[in-house]
Amino acid sequence: MRCDTVVIGGGAIGLSIAWELARAGRDVRLVDPEPASGATYAAAGMITPISEHRPTEQSLHVIAQESAARYPAFLATIPGSGRCGFEAASTLLLAVDDADRRSFDDLAALQPGAIEVLTLREARRLEPLLGPRTTAVRRVREHRIDPRALATALLAALGDRIVRTVVRGILHEDPNDPMSPAIGVRLDDAVITAREVVVANGLAAGRLDGMPFVPQLRPVYGDILRLGVPDRLRPLLDCTVRARVHGASVYLLPRVDGTVVLGATQREHGGPAVSAGGVYELLRDAAAVVPAVAELELLEVTARARPTTPDNAPLLGRAAPGLIIATGFGRHGVMLAPIAAEAVASLISGVAPPGIAPFRPDRFTASPVPLEVS
Numbered sequence: 001m002r003c004d005t006v007v008i009g010g011g012a013i014g015l016s017i018a019w020e021l022a023r024a025g026r027d028v029r030l031v032d033p034e035p036a037s038g039a040t041y042a043a044a045g046m047i048t049p050i051s052e053h054r055p056t057e058q059s060l061h062v063i064a065q066e067s068a069a070r071y072p073a074f075l076a077t078i079p080g081s082g083r084c085g086f087e088a089a090s091t092l093l094l095a096v097d098d099a100d101r102r103s104f105d106d107l108a109a110l111q112p113g114a115i116e117v118l119t120l121r122e123a124r125r126l127e128p129l130l131g132p133r134t135t136a137v138r139r140v141r142e143h144r145i146d147p148r149a150l151a152t153a154l155l156a157a158l159g160d161r162i163v164r165t166v167v168r169g170i171l172h173e174d175p176n177d178p179m180s181p182a183i184g185v186r187l188d189d190a191v192i193t194a195r196e197v198v199v200a201n202g203l204a205a206g207r208l209d210g211m212p213f214v215p216q217l218r219p220v221y222g223d224i225l226r227l228g229v230p231d232r233l234r235p236l237l238d239c240t241v242r243a244r245v246h247g248a249s250v251y252l253l254p255r256v257d258g259t260v261v262l263g264a265t266q267r268e269h270g271g272p273a274v275s276a277g278g279v280y281e282l283l284r285d286a287a288a289v290v291p292a293v294a295e296l297e298l299l300e301v302t303a304r305a306r307p308t309t310p311d312n313a314p315l316l317g318r319a320a321p322g323l324i325i326a327t328g329f330g331r332h333g334v335m336l337a338p339i340a341a342e343a344v345a346s347l348i349s350g351v352a353p354p355g356i357a358p359f360r361p362d363r364f365t366a367s368p369v370p371l372e373v374s
Contacts (some may be wrong), residue, residue: 003027008167008196009201012337014142015154020341031163036151042224042304043334044253044261050114051091059358060313067339074338076126080153083141085146088335090239093138094289100244101136131291147334169209178212182322212320216364219305223278224263228297243289250285272304306330315361325361
């Protein structure tokens, strides 16, 4: 098989990149045995660059804001994107004790004017089911989307460009030199030759033969719940709720179908199975701020590993001639999908996209090699 570009990995990032290239007229193939079954399947879909801001992640915050701004135009290119659940929705930041409140005050200080203080009375007008333990509320204007619906729309749009198999390695012009130009990928019993190869398969990137260096990635596991809301409690919430409960974080995100996504733990131990302790803590903390959570139906419990780098920022850029890496997006994959797709399309066109220099994929290697964009 021959094509212009082969994308390895069918999560939100890989699907978005493949679609951006396909609609630009490139002959693209996306290779993944089970697309959209990893971290994208578990993701809540909060497009929240303000409430996700961390003071040590300023470069990440900048591209997160840019990606969020690009979402409407990106979705407009995808057939069926009207069913993706994209909507503007306020995020309420709820604090239970003084330390929790101070953490939101610190967040507000990073972004003057972006976070609004609400009185408890104002907050309960917006969300009548908030519980009595909430002591402080802040509001942020942000967005949300249903990642599973987004993946379904992208898969349908890509159609027969999807190749459902495993990539074993990257082919190079010189088989003995992984820094020589990439010329395709090796499957179990075939090869796909291509002018460009994009590695976007999360943690599996580290297991590919022919990589010029081993990507510095670690799994950060997350447990996430889907809850059904009985008719008598609908709507449970209109806003997205992000709460701090004695230092622990929890969020509740309502879907248009009446369900609620409750998440998410972050753990670097215990493996990929669902953590009983994690599920208990999520339900306990969610019920502390919205007591009616205890009356909901438990529909689904999911655990997935987020591919995360040492500095929590993605690996995004050229790794060798003909080879681009776009992985390590951690908990931000859905939010950063539009900007990642645009950046990769620019790189393939020979244009250095602004803002991605801090995310060069070889920044953790001993001797990063300067590369031309094209």
